[in-house]
Amino acid sequence: MHKGKGMKFVGDSRISAERKPNVPKDYSEYPGRTEAFWPNFLLKEWLVGAVFLAGFLTLTLAHPSPLEGVADPTNAAYIPLPDWYFLFLYELLKYEFASGDWTILGILVLPGIAFGGLLLAPFLDNGPGRRPHQRPIAVGMMILGLASVMWLTYESAAHVDWESRAEANKPIPASDVEIDTEDPGYAIYENSCLQCHGDDLQGGGAAPALIGTEHSAEEIATIAVEGIGSMPPEQFQGSDEELQQLVDFIVSVNEQAE
Amino acid sequence: MLQKIYDWIDDRIDITPIWRDIADHEVPEHVNPAHHFSAFVYCFGGLTFFVVVIQILSGMFLTMYYVPDIENAWKSVYYLQTEVAHGQIVRGMHHWGASVVIVMLLLHTLRVFFQGAYKKPRELNWIVGVLIFFIMLGLGFTGYLLPWDNKAFFATQVGLEIAEQVPFIGTQLKTLLSGDPSIVGAQTLTRFFAIHVFFLPAALFGLMAAHFILIRRQGISGPL
Numbered sequence: 041m042h043k044g045k046g047m048k049f050v051g052d053s054r055i056s057a058e059r060k061p062n063v064p065k066d067y068s069e070y071p072g073r074t075e076a077f078w079p080n081f082l083l084k085e086w087l088v089g090a091v092f093l094a095g096f097l098t099l100t101l102a103h104p105s106p107l108e109g110v111a112d113p114t115n116a117a118y119i120p121l122p123d124w125y126f127l128f129l130y131e132l133l134k135y136e137f138a139s140g141d142w143t144i145l146g147i148l149v150l151p152g153i154a155f156g157g158l159l160l161a162p163f164l165d166n167g168p169g170r171r172p173h174q175r176p177i178a179v180g181m182m183i184l185g186l187a188s189v190m191w192l193t194y195e196s197a198a199h200v201d202w203e204s205r206a207e208a209n210k211p212i213p214a215s216d217v218e219i220d221t222e223d224p225g226y227a228i229y230e231n232s233c234l235q236c237h238g239d240d241l242q243g244g245g246a247a248p249a250l251i252g253t254e255h256s257a258e259e260i261a262t263i264a265v266e267g268i269g270s271m272p273p274e275q276f277q278g279s280d281e282e283l284q285q286l287v288d289f290i291v292s293v294n295e296q297a298e
Numbered sequence: 299m300l301q302k303i304y305d306w307i308d309d310r311i312d313i314t315p316i317w318r319d320i321a322d323h324e325v326p327e328h329v330n331p332a333h334h335f336s337a338f339v340y341c342f343g344g345l346t347f348f349v350v351v352i353q354i355l356s357g358m359f360l361t362m363y364y365v366p367d368i369e370n371a372w373k374s375v376y377y378l379q380t381e382v383a384h385g386q387i388v389r390g391m392h393h394w395g396a397s398v399v400i401v402m403l404l405l406h407t408l409r410v411f412f413q414g415a416y417k418k419p420r421e422l423n424w425i426v427g428v429l430i431f432f433i434m435l436g437l438g439f440t441g442y443l444l445p446w447d448n449k450a451f452f453a454t455q456v457g458l459e460i461a462e463q464v465p466f467i468g469t470q471l472k473t474l475l476s477g478d479p480s481i482v483g484a485q486t487l488t489r490f491f492a493i494h495v496f497f498l499p500a501a502l503f504g505l506m507a508a509h510f511i512l513i514r515r516q517g518i519s520g521p522l
Binding site for chain 2: 060070071075077078080092093097099106108120121148159160169170178182186
């Protein structure tokens with residue numbers, strides 16, 4: 041670096057008029073098989089990135105991102121669940137020692153200790169040794185914390201029937217479907233189905249929407265009588281003629297919706 | 299031609315030292331999977347950054363269609379999902395990226411932890427990294443509400459109730475996040491949108507810059 045008198049600048053700027061050659065450092069004398077980042081290693085990194093991106097896009101294409109029905113604050117039957125990486129905190133609050141009078145323990149003290157410990161790990165584990173067996177306490181705490189987070193997440197997620205959850209909360213676009221309340225089928229629908237499936241066939245907390253159903257007319261008739269999944273049998277009790285009217289009504293609404 | 303453009307710029311702003319600072323550093327043998335396959339564990343940090351870039355880009359495209367208001371938020375996401383060309387893919391990338399970035403962050407954190415790479419002189423960079431982890435969780439929490447579907451609404455309600463139970467400042471904390479002591483509604487959505495799109499990314503960029511500058515300063519930790 042040039043110092044002292046005789047320095048030359050570009051115009052009135054502080055940029056030195058002396059040019060530095062753009063030459064990479066020489067790594068040949070570095071220990072081991074050291075490689076230059078640019079461009080040698082970056083090229084390999086690029087390849088790993090491309091493979092990763094292909095896998096990621098495959099995931100995206102194979103599993104479209106979910107969207108449930110529009111938020112309905114009056115839906116009392118909805119069981120809330122956070123995203124998977126918050127499940128362990130959510131599950132922790134269900135334990136007796138972390139809820140009720142002990143809520144503070146569950147929402148502040150325990151997570152505070154865990155995350156505070158993580159944040160301050162270099163100061164808590166300040167010995168010189170880097171190998172795991174040289175710092176058994178730190179490594180033990182981490183494994184314990186990791187195991188409890190995994191256990192809590194498992195406990196929280198294992199009992200959830202994700203498929204029926206997704207099925208029951210399918211998004212229904214604000215449809216322009218006019219429900220014909222004069223239809224003889226609607227009266228039957230009102231008696232037998234409306235309580236769970238809603239007055240616009242939009243579904244509810246315990247029952248899926250009937251608009252956009254994948255079932256055929258015969259299947260709808262069978263389900264109305266015999267039930268399906270969590271739907272109990274004999275929801276519909278009436279004559280075959282009424283059943284036919286009910287099915288025609290549901291099918292006609294679906295045809296209108298398409 | 300390119301060389302001439304480079305020289306022209308270099309004449310004026312002396313770019314060569316900056317360029318060498320960014321590009322010219324060595325990759326030691328022990329972190330190079332080409333020499334030791336087990337060194338793939340060193341990829342997780344870079345992959346985290348890669349997914350963050352995916353999140354930024356897909357998020358930028360999502361805001362072209364998303365409307366942060368309770369009447370239209372869900373409709374705009376539904377429209378994006380069903381009508382917009384490739385909208386489902388872009389939203390899918392953002393949705394899955396949010397999970398993948400947490401996984402990668404976790405793996406990166408575990409790699410650093412079990413190798414004891416946070417020990418002197420790298421304590422500060424560990425703290426910056428853990429703060430990045432917290433910011434990411436905050437981004438996940440605020441982003442969850444934005445589609446304004448049932449899942450979003452009720453999970454956020456639960457989250458805000460938990461915030462409310464914090465002693466002394468609980469109600470204020472909840473009001474700060476949701477815009478009202480009791481309602482989860484229009485104000486909540488706009489606040490979460492602002493936090494998700496402006497406040498937390500700004501903090502994230504600052505912390506990431508600090509993280510990378512510190513890595514360049516200190517170099518990668520040596521082999522065990």
